[in-house]
Amino acid sequence: MTSTRPTTVSLRDVTKRYRSLAALDSVDLDLGSGITGLLGPNGAGKTTMLRVMATVLAADEGQVRLLGRDPGDPQARTEVRRRLGYQPQELGFPRGFSTMAFVNYMAVLKEWADRGRRTTEVRRVLDLVGLGDVATKRISRLSGGQRRRVALAQALLGTPELLVLDEPTTGLDPEQRASLRGVLADIAATSTMVISTHQTEDVAALCSRVVVLDAGRVHFDGTVPELVALATGKVWMAAEPDAAAHASWRTASGRYRNVGEHVPSGAELVEPSLEDAYLLLRGAVGLASARSDDTTTSAEVA
Ligand SMILES: Nc1ncnc2c1ncn2[C@@H]1O[C@H](COP(=O)(O)OP(=O)(O)O)[C@@H](O)[C@H]1O
Ligand SMILES: [Mg+2]
Structure with a gap:
């Protein structure tokens, strides 16, 4: 099944260093549609890999292709950015913004120029992540789990073809996590999604594929049943x-x-x-x- 799917993300012999430390070390990976779960201990290189996939970081060595394009080319990179959603591991929020105002601001940056359509889209993503009721509340007054969902909501604007989510379920309570799994599974029907997590249950519940990173290298790449076996x-x-x-x-x-x-x-x-x-x-x-x-x-x- 996977062989017939178009490749959305391709990393070929990709290395990314911070000084002498190889945070990613000769990584080869091809991802198509569905959800890939990225597991690994702290410092394994998950965030670094997701940053490369989100065009936030450039690889030092190797070839990266995202949505069929080379993110090293400035014009192609802009094209990729229009079609991708990214939830960073930690997202800072400008002081004083309400939930709605922040996601609306992100929608403006995402080139949603028409005000009416933008407002509809902002409400849609807030409802999707269960934040419709706190749309007018200041982000500084939200709980940690609610803030994570604000960060997720902005990534979902426009239902991007490629979704890169860095620990989307961290800090959520069990009910929130269960409802979020349903939301992510629905979106993944039409998008390529990569999520990093420390929760193996999230991977078991959501992912068709699992990649285990350790010290910047891929230590396992296969289906969930293959890893369980x-x-x-x-x-x-x-x-x-x-x-x-x-x-x-x-x-x-x-x-x-x-x-x-x-x-x-x-x-x-x-x-x-x-x-x-x-x-x-x-x-x-x-x-x-x-x-x-x-x-x-x-x-x-x-
Ligand atoms: N900006 C940075 N400068 C220097 N070292 C970094 C930086 N970001 C990450 N690292 C290091 O790279 C390695 C991988 O980090 P990271 O990708 O954040 O791993 P993970 O998300 O799996 O915890 C770690 O050893 C981390 O300390
Ligand atoms: Mg990380």
Whole structure:
């Protein structure tokens, strides 16, 4: 299915450095329609990658193509910017703006010249993210979760073909997150969407594809079931945390869930979740980088 989809984002051997640190290190990635989830620990390079995709940063090396264009060319870059929506990880708001006034201001910058159509569009995106009731409230009086949604609303103006969302669900309560998932899934029917998140449940619920970054490199790129399958036979329940596990945690039943490569004989194996698989992958990364050699721990782990 993916092979027939047109490529909207293409990164070919892309490197981005901050001084000597390679925040992105020879990244190859092609994204088509649907939602791609970007997972990885803090500092993995998620925000840097999304900034490159949003034309905010230029790559130091390699080729970037967005919506079939080269963002290194100023005219093409403007074209791309007209067709993309970007929610930065942190968006500063001018003092004193109401929700409506801010999103309206962003709509003006987005070239919505006709006042009537602009107002309709601003109301549409505010309703979409559940902020219709606080349209006239000052942003400085909103909760953290509401501010995140103001940042999302401006990205949705005009239903862009490419949506780049940096941690859109961070700071939202469970209900807000569930309703936002529905909104994002609807939009993704017609757009290419890339979201970074620390919530593996968001990825499981929303994403057709998952990319795991670590230290600027792609450590996994595949479907959600493919990532989950990495943990098959490696998750078990026990009365106590298991010292041999990469990770163990107490569950609602009071028993412990253990994830690891070395499963004790006779262990009570359970169905893996995406979070299990992610932790296992992270465990493998941790062990691999702790070793002096460079041996890859699994065929699927790039
Ligand atoms: N403007 C910057 N100047 C210097 N280093 C940066 C800058 N932005 C990010 N970095 C570094 O690049 C790496 C990747 O950061 P980032 O892309 O923000 O990762 P993530 O979003 O996955 O947490 C980190 O080591 C971070 O400290
Ligand atoms: Mg980030």
